[in-house]
Amino acid sequence: xxxxxxxxxxxxxxxxxxxxxxVLVALLPGLAAYVWFFGAAILVQIxxxxxxxxxxxxxxxxxxxxxxxxxxxxxxxxVTAWLVALSFPSIAPWWMVVVATLIAIVVVKHxxxxxxxxxxxxxxxxxxxxxxxxxxxxxxxxxxxxxADFAAQWQLIFGGGPRVLDAVTMATAxxxxxxxxxxxxxxxxxxxxxxxxPTFGAFGGKGWEWVALGYLLxxxxxxxxxxxxxxxxxxxxxxxxxxxxxxxxxxxxRYAGALFHILSGGAMLGAFFIATDPVSGATTPKGxxxxxxxxxILAWIIRTFGAYPDGIAFATLLMNICAPLIDLHxxxxxxxxxxxxxx
Amino acid sequence: xGLYRDITWNGLWKQNSGLVQLLGMCPLLAMSNSIVNxxxxxxxxxxxxxxxxxxxxLLRSFIPYEIRIPVFILIIAALVTVVDFAMNAxxxxxxxxxxxxIPLIVTNCIVLARxxxxxxxxxxxxxxxxxxxxxxxxxxxxxxxxxxxELVGQGTLLTGIEMIIPTAKPWQIMSADYPGFLVAILPxxxxxxxxxxIAGRNWLEARAAxxxxxxxxxxxxxxx
Numbered sequence: 001x002x003x004x005x006x007x008x009x010x011x012x013x014x015x016x017x018x019x020x021x022x023v024l025v026a027l028l029p030g031l032a033a034y035v036w037f038f039g040a041a042i043l044v045q046i047x048x049x050x051x052x053x054x055x056x057x058x059x060x061x062x063x064x065x066x067x068x069x070x071x072x073x074x075x076x077x078x079v080t081a082w083l084v085a086l087s088f089p090s091i092a093p094w095w096m097v098v099v100a101t102l103i104a105i106v107v108v109k110h111x112x113x114x115x116x117x118x119x120x121x122x123x124x125x126x127x128x129x130x131x132x133x134x135x136x137x138x139x140x141x142x143x144x145x146x147x148a149d150f151a152a153q154w155q156l157i158f159g160g161g162p163r164v165l166d167a168v169t170m171a172t173a174x175x176x177x178x179x180x181x182x183x184x185x186x187x188x189x190x191x192x193x194x195x196x197x198p199t200f201g202a203f204g205g206k207g208w209e210w211v212a213l214g215y216l217l218x219x220x221x222x223x224x225x226x227x228x229x230x231x232x233x234x235x236x237x238x239x240x241x242x243x244x245x246x247x248x249x250x251x252x253x254r255y256a257g258a259l260f261h262i263l264s265g266g267a268m269l270g271a272f273f274i275a276t277d278p279v280s281g282a283t284t285p286k287g288x289x290x291x292x293x294x295x296x297i298l299a300w301i302i303r304t305f306g307a308y309p310d311g312i313a314f315a316t317l318l319m320n321i322c323a324p325l326i327d328l329h330x331x332x333x334x335x336x337x338x339x340x341x342x343x
Numbered sequence: 344x345g346l347y348r349d350i351t352w353n354g355l356w357k358q359n360s361g362l363v364q365l366l367g368m369c370p371l372l373a374m375s376n377s378i379v380n381x382x383x384x385x386x387x388x389x390x391x392x393x394x395x396x397x398x399x400x401l402l403r404s405f406i407p408y409e410i411r412i413p414v415f416i417l418i419i420a421a422l423v424t425v426v427d428f429a430m431n432a433x434x435x436x437x438x439x440x441x442x443x444x445i446p447l448i449v450t451n452c453i454v455l456a457r458x459x460x461x462x463x464x465x466x467x468x469x470x471x472x473x474x475x476x477x478x479x480x481x482x483x484x485x486x487x488x489x490x491x492x493e494l495v496g497q498g499t500l501l502t503g504i505e506m507i508i509p510t511a512k513p514w515q516i517m518s519a520d521y522p523g524f525l526v527a528i529l530p531x532x533x534x535x536x537x538x539x540x541i542a543g544r545n546w547l548e549a550r551a552a553x554x555x556x557x558x559x560x561x562x563x564x565x566x567x
Binding site for chain 1: 522531
């Protein structure tokens, strides 16, 4: 999330702590929309994830004989925790987000060498492990319009036992759309599905489109603060929009449109906060464009033809693997040279 | 007796095929999703390894050096066929579960590795012991891996024991509403748990080395 990873190293990047704090601040508009439309359950999950992340980080740092306070206080664990909590259903049982955060911090981050060494995005790797292990629990999302029903949400998070799934839960717009298009024997059309279910809003999921706009606002502020560059978000949204738009243009009944894909699920969170992770992503300017476009196109393919509710996490991991190769082949010209970077 | 002790120690710990040599990974990762599967495949491998090492050590002066590998493979394949038929006859349900992985013992590189590295150069009894101990080392890792994956994945131990002892029951460890952690049963779980086991073994070795060093230094200080 710094713009000074490649030569000519004009700027002194800000400290890890200030970068991480500003990322957390940038998540606040999306979080506010989340609370407004879906209730305070997400705050409970964020608190759980933060506690688990700090405890896990401190424990593994102590085990590794590293300075505990220096690294715990840099805030990077908190960013991972918030991203895990925001990508999970806010009414998931409490242990899910705790286990996922511990996997993210201990396994995906520290077993690979700690901050700056992990080849995979910790939050997304944890998300993938949990969605493979508990596909059902990961598909039960809060319904918009029940934000006042905090007692019911609390019961779902901490209740244990059989989960009473009534009006407070709902499949996401992406899930509903894909299931309807896949199961109706090819007779359902995008337009008909869109009008028939209460989970859809004006463009994407009801309420979720506003959360997505909140992330967009926070992400734009991050670009203005020079924490991230424009390359990854712009390439991500453009590639997702062009792919979805093209297929929607070819067959409007079979494929949802560009705005639906951009404003649904984790697309905006992915574009501004997940794909922009400088550790696991590409870092050269041209590489960032390829990397982000790759995530967006893979995510569209997984969303459209796959069996999982959203594809951002799997797509991110697949492109994480490619990031070193992309960086290798997109090195910018060495400062002062004109011949394409060959020194 | 020092030779036999060394062979045993090498097979079970020092050169453990699952944790140190990292040979025979395919069945190790594919069939370690429960203790019963792991032990079944592991013991079949022990049997094949001990007998093939014994047979090759007996025949080693008659096998032309240039074509030794095909000859070894033929001997191993003959023994694996025996195991395959025997399990089909007497442990039929387990045979159906293990499926292709029993014939695949032929291609398990730890079998050929021990035949080539040990049996072709040593006396028959030592070779048989080496095969048995290497196989047992692999089986131990398989069983530990299977136990962890089964326990974390579905909260039970010894699922499928009725395939071997019809009267026995699997052992429910976690409470009945344990949701299970499916990833542990799936192939990625095998890699994760194996990685942790290797790390654990390396940690034990490093600690032992540190202690030995500390003792040496103390002795040196006392002497100096």
